[in-house]
Amino acid sequence: MIFYSTKTASLKASLEEAVFRSLPPDNGLYMPESIPKVSQEFLDTIENKSFKEIAVEITNTLLGDDISKEDIEKLIHSSYDFDAPILKITPDDYVLELFHGPSMAFKDFGARFMAALMSHFLVKSKKEIQILVATSGDTGGAVAQGFFKVPGISVTILYPSGKVSDIQEKQLTTLGHNITALEVDGTFDDCQKLVKEAFLDPELTEKFNLASANSINIARLIPQSFYFFAAYAQLKKLGKPIVFSVPSGNFGNLSAGLLAYRMGLPVERFIASTNLNNSVPRYLKEGSFEAHASIETISNAMDVGNPSNFVRLVRFFGDDWNLVKEKVSGYFFNDEETQESMREVFSNSHYLLCPHTAIAYRGLEEYRKNSDGNFTGVFLSTAHPAKFIDLVEETLGKPVEIPERLRLLLSIEKKSIKLNPVYSDFKSLLFSKLGQ
Numbered sequence: 200m201i202f203y204s205t206k207t208a209s210l211k212a213s214l215e216e217a218v219f220r221s222l223p224p225d226n227g228l229y230m231p232e233s234i235p236k237v238s239q240e241f242l243d244t245i246e247n248k249s250f251k252e253i254a255v256e257i258t259n260t261l262l263g264d265d266i267s268k269e270d271i272e273k274l275i276h277s278s279y280d281f282d283a284p285i286l287k288i289t290p291d292d293y294v295l296e297l298f299h300g301p302s303m304a305f306k307d308f309g310a311r312f313m314a315a316l317m318s319h320f321l322v323k324s325k326k327e328i329q330i331l332v333a334t335s336g337d338t339g340g341a342v343a344q345g346f347f348k349v350p351g352i353s354v355t356i357l358y359p360s361g362k363v364s365d366i367q368e369k370q371l372t373t374l375g376h377n378i379t380a381l382e383v384d385g386t387f388d389d390c391q392k393l394v395k396e397a398f399l400d401p402e403l404t405e406k407f408n409l410a411s412a413n414s415i416n417i418a419r420l421i422p423q424s425f426y427f428f429a430a431y432a433q434l435k436k437l438g439k440p441i442v443f444s445v446p447s448g449n450f451g452n453l454s455a456g457l458l459a460y461r462m463g464l465p466v467e468r469f470i471a472s473t474n475l476n477n478s479v480p481r482y483l484k485e486g487s488f489e490a491h492a493s494i495e496t497i498s499n500a501m502d503v504g505n506p507s508n509f510v511r512l513v514r515f516f517g518d519d520w521n522l523v524k525e526k527v528s529g530y531f532f533n534d535e536e537t538q539e540s541m542r543e544v545f546s547n548s549h550y551l552l553c554p555h556t557a558i559a560y561r562g563l564e565e566y567r568k569n570s571d572g573n574f575t576g577v578f579l580s581t582a583h584p585a586k587f588i589d590l591v592e593e594t595l596g597k598p599v600e601i602p603e604r605l606r607l608l609l610s611i612e613k614k615s616i617k618l619n620p621v622y623s624d625f626k627s628l629l630f631s632k633l634g635q
């Protein structure tokens with residue numbers, strides 16, 4: 200597969216280049232030059248296939264020119280020891296649970312695949328790389344778990360001290376081995392700035408093979424299309440058109456749904472469901488895109504005022520607002536509405552939603568009210584509710600059980616290196632850590 204930059208169509212890259220660079224040199228985003236379709240036979244028999252079989256087929260369709268079928272099978276089998284089950288919540292609405300991976304959020308699907316793909320290329324080239332990543336919470340856990348003990352790769356994660364949840368912090372700081380957590384006395388933006396500066400510093404980039412694991416990496420986007428196909432496989436027998444509601448922040452997840460659609464997945468409509476960081480729902484309504492500063496909400500993994508994947512989202516439709524609007528609807532909700540939906544679904548269906556998932560549920564209901572309602576609705580559940588235990592308990596007014604895995608995690612001692620948000624300190628730390 201050949202990729203081009205959304206800013207300069209003539210700027211091309213191979214898969215390997217796109218994966219290790221993450222961003223093209225002109226700061227656009229990598230997009231596939233052409234999107235191959237899955238075969239009709241695959242769609243006709245998809246209901247008999249497992250998640251892994253579907254993932255192998257999609258990867259082979261997209262990347263079959265770059266990686267052998269045998270290596271693709273290995274890559275998928277080593278990445279996914281978890282599944283994406285569907286559960287019925289109301290007569291016509293289903294939840295797609297994407298939190299059964301090691302960090303209990305959907306970012307595991309992307310991080311695991313990216314780690315396996317990088318490792319595939321590194322084994323061939325015998326190179327060693329250093330990943331630097333800044334996290335506001337969920338990305339760090341997924342990246343830490345995804346790259347844990349992957350040969351040839353060491354990972355440095357920067358997180359803002361005191362600004363991630365206990366569980367999120369433990370997910371970053373308890374693994375050890377090739378994973379180092381830097382606890383920065385500052386904000387997420389400070390962390391991000393240190394990482395960006397490192398990538399621009401020739402003294403570092405000449406000595407080390409630095410790579411990024413951020414959410415715009417094409418190796419995170421591709422695997423997120425698998426579960427849209429897997430959801431279709433489980434619901435096809437109902438015979439109704441399918442509508443997906445995607446709780447969105449940076450819009451990687453929704454872009455992956457559009458990739459699946461462009462590959463031939465039958466989808467009636469996508470709902471872009473957001474919190475008050477609503478630049479995309481407003482674009483869908485008004486036709487113009489305006490980024491804004493991030494607004495803090497209880498669904499904090501979606502507090503993104505300037506979503507980086509917006510460019511990809513519209514590119515799937517040739518940047519034509521009228522075409523985007525035909526396929527994607529947008530709704531946004533405030534914190535009270537989010538909590539109201541958490542309570543409603545718990546009292547009607549005895550099902551716990553994390554705040555992000557609650558927004559997806561509500562977006563689907565809103566669309567149902569504004570349409571003929573004759574469809575099977577799927578809302579994506581992007582995190583396990585126990586990751587946000589304090590908020591969930593406060594909203595429902597009752598204690599909630601924590602899964603054994605998370606309870607064990609909380610009892611392990613954290614190991615982090617404290618860091619002031621000063622570039623020269625960060626740089627000397629990297630030299631002493633990586634230089635050995």
Ligand SMILES: *Cc1c(COP(=O)(O)O)cnc(C)c1O
Binds near residue numbers: 414446449452501
């Ligand atoms: C990252 C994240 C989102 C937002 O996903 P995007 O791909 O950035 O739109 C939603 N929910 C949770 C729990 C997340 O961690």
